[in-house]
Amino acid sequence: MSRAFNFSAGPAVMPEEVLQQAAAEMLDWHGSGMSVMEMSHRGKEFISIYEQAESDLRELLDVPANFKILFMQGGGLAENAIIPLNLSQGGAVDFVLTGSWSQKSQKEAAKYATSRVAASAQADGFTSLPQAASWQIGPDSRYVHICGNETIHGVEFHELPDLKALGCDAPLVVDFSSHVASRPVDWSRVGLAFGGAQKNLGPAGLTLVIVREDLIGHALPHCPSAFDYKLVADNQSMYNTPPTYSIYIAGLVFQWLKKHGGIAAMEQRNIAKAQLLYDCLDNSALYVNKVDKACRSRMNVPFFLRDESRNDAFLAGAKARGLLQLKGHKSVGGMRASIYNAMPLAGVQALVDYLREFEKTQA
Numbered sequence: 399m400s401r402a403f404n405f406s407a408g409p410a411v412m413p414e415e416v417l418q419q420a421a422a423e424m425l426d427w428h429g430s431g432m433s434v435m436e437m438s439h440r441g442k443e444f445i446s447i448y449e450q451a452e453s454d455l456r457e458l459l460d461v462p463a464n465f466k467i468l469f470m471q472g473g474g475l476a477e478n479a480i481i482p483l484n485l486s487q488g489g490a491v492d493f494v495l496t497g498s499w500s501q502k503s504q505k506e507a508a509k510y511a512t513s514r515v516a517a518s519a520q521a522d523g524f525t526s527l528p529q530a531a532s533w534q535i536g537p538d539s540r541y542v543h544i545c546g547n548e549t550i551h552g553v554e555f556h557e558l559p560d561l562k563a564l565g566c567d568a569p570l571v572v573d574f575s576s577h578v579a580s581r582p583v584d585w586s587r588v589g590l591a592f593g594g595a596q597k598n599l600g601p602a603g604l605t606l607v608i609v610r611e612d613l614i615g616h617a618l619p620h621c622p623s624a625f626d627y628k629l630v631a632d633n634q635s636m637y638n639t640p641p642t643y644s645i646y647i648a649g650l651v652f653q654w655l656k657k658h659g660g661i662a663a664m665e666q667r668n669i670a671k672a673q674l675l676y677d678c679l680d681n682s683a684l685y686v687n688k689v690d691k692a693c694r695s696r697m698n699v700p701f702f703l704r705d706e707s708r709n710d711a712f713l714a715g716a717k718a719r720g721l722l723q724l725k726g727h728k729s730v731g732g733m734r735a736s737i738y739n740a741m742p743l744a745g746v747q748a749l750v751d752y753l754r755e756f757e758k759t760q761a
Contacts, residue, residue, distance in 0.1 A: 403745035406723035407549050407698060407736040408576070408597040411745075416650045434646045439639050444646075448635070451649030458655055459578075461608055462585050468607040468627065469635040469645055473594040474499070474575045476625075477605060478506035481541075481571060481590065483621040485613055486511035489540045492568070494533060497524045497548030498729060499573060504543070510618070516542065524551040526690040530559040539568040541589060547577035547695050549597070549736070550727045552687070554695040558587045569613060577697050578606065579655060580739055581665045589613055595648050598697075598738045604644035655739070664739050671737050671746045672696040678750045684757040702732035705760075709733075712756055719752055 404411045427434050430443050437444040452467050461467060472480065482491060491511050493504035495518040507513040516535050517528035535542055542561060547554040554577060561570050569589020576597045583591065590609040596602040609627055617626040624630070624638045655664060676694060679685045679701050687694070687701045703709055712733070716724050726732040737746055 400720070402720035402722045403741070403748055404722050405735045405737070405741070405745075405749070407727070407734060408594070409602050410597050410736055410738050411740045412600070412647075413651060413654045413740045416647065416654050419650055420647060435643050437642065439636060439642050444642055447642075447646050447649055448640075451645055451652060454649065454652035454656060455606075458652055458661055459583055459608070460585070460661075464611050465585065465608050466611060466614065466627070466631045468609065468630045469640050470605045470607055470625075470630060471603065471641055472625075473596075473602070473605055474573055474592065475502065475506070477573075477592045477607065478503040479510060480607075480621075480625045481543075481592070482507040482510040482513075483625060484617045484627045485569070485571070485590070486540045486618070487616050488618060490514055490536055490538050491541050491543065492516040492533075492535045492539045493543045494518075494528060495520060495524075496527055496545055496553055497551035498727075499548055499550070499575075500543065500545040503545065503573065507543070511540070514539075519553075523688070524548065524553060525688050527553060527555065527693045530564060533559075533564065535561075535564065535566050535568065539566065541569045541571045542566065543571045543573070545573040546591075547574070547697055549576045549695075549698045550700070550730060550734075552689050552695045552698050552700040552734070553693045554697065556693065558584050560587055562587075569610065576736075576738075577695075579661060579664065580668050580697060582661055595644060597736070598740075600648035600651050601644050603641040604648055651740075667743065668696045668737070668739065671741065671743055672699065674743070674746050674750055675699050675735060675737065678753050682753065682757055684760060685753065697738055698734060698736050700726055700730065700732055700734045702726075706731075708760060715756055716749075716752060719748070721749055721752055724749075 424433055491507055492514050494516050495501055504513050517533045519526050519528050572588055572591040574591045575593030578593045579598050592607045595604040614631055615628045629637050679687045685701050724733050726734040
């Protein structure tokens with residue numbers, strides 16, 4: 399059976415080379431006689447997997463030495479609670495609302511801190527980003543939270559805000575779940591970045607937290623021990639049993655990224671893929687993308703058929719051609735193509751060919 403082009407927003411497409419290697423190593427990892435699934439997380443075999451994965455990720459993302467890399471569980475949604483439990487110290491935190499995920503983050507943080515809205519793009523349907531100069535950040539803010547890329551609404555920060563230039567000393571917290579490893583990170587502007595692995599780095603189950611050391615050690619008394627960043631960091635992410643197999647697969651993805659040129663090369667491929675798809679949509683009379691061109695996502699491309707009575711026919715035709723998971727999120731409707739690192743240019747070209755073909759048949 400030939401593999402389809404999977405445009406799912408997450409869990410998402412994986413590099414075929416990684417899947418093949420994992421399959422080959424399933425029953426016996428490097429002569430150990432064990433599957434990685436069966437290994438003790440404290441055994442020398444898995445420790446070597448973990449250490450290599452951490453080292454490769456630090457190299458790929460150019461993570462400074464004064465940042466800790468934590469391999470955790472719970473996904474991005476759990477981090478929306480874990481972060482205020484660790485960073486808020488019971489004070490106030492500020493959020494920039496740019497779509498569904500930053501909205502969820504703000505609401506969750508309100509359970510553990512005074513959660514404020516510094517800016518919101520809701521009035522325009524989350525099709526643009528609020529200008530940083532307009533953000534209303536309180537002088538007592540413990541941190542400022544943004545979602546670097548909104549998977550549902552398709553908006554992305556192409557440059558991280560410089561809070562110091564805004565006269566703000568609070569650390570920037572970035573949810574980079576859906577564009578991690580797709581572009582470089584300016585760590586001089588970041589206090590903490592976090593994200594689930596299941597979009598760009600591996601299978602569901604692993605959550606990355608990359609946090610500046612001076613922000614660790616301030617957890618609220620009622621923070622669960624397994625989510626206390628200091629305990630997790632002091633125990634090299636082994637305070638409790640980590641998601642071992644997901645770490646292993648992510649490690650293979652890190653090696654795949656290095657083999658194919660690293661983050662800089664991946665960014666150029668992502669720019670080319672996104673441009674190909676957006677050019678097709680923009681030159682169409684049938685499809686429309688509503689996002690401001692200045693902040694269109696390279697990872698998640700939502701679009702609509704101007705005549706939505708044709709949606710079912712469009713999806714059926716796409717499935718028949720092996721173009722899967724193109725239906726938009728239920729909260730906004732329409733279509734969405736997620737074109738993460740592992741989506742090859744050939745997949746985007748196949749989608750563009752179908753978009754043009756379908757439009758001709760509907761003329």
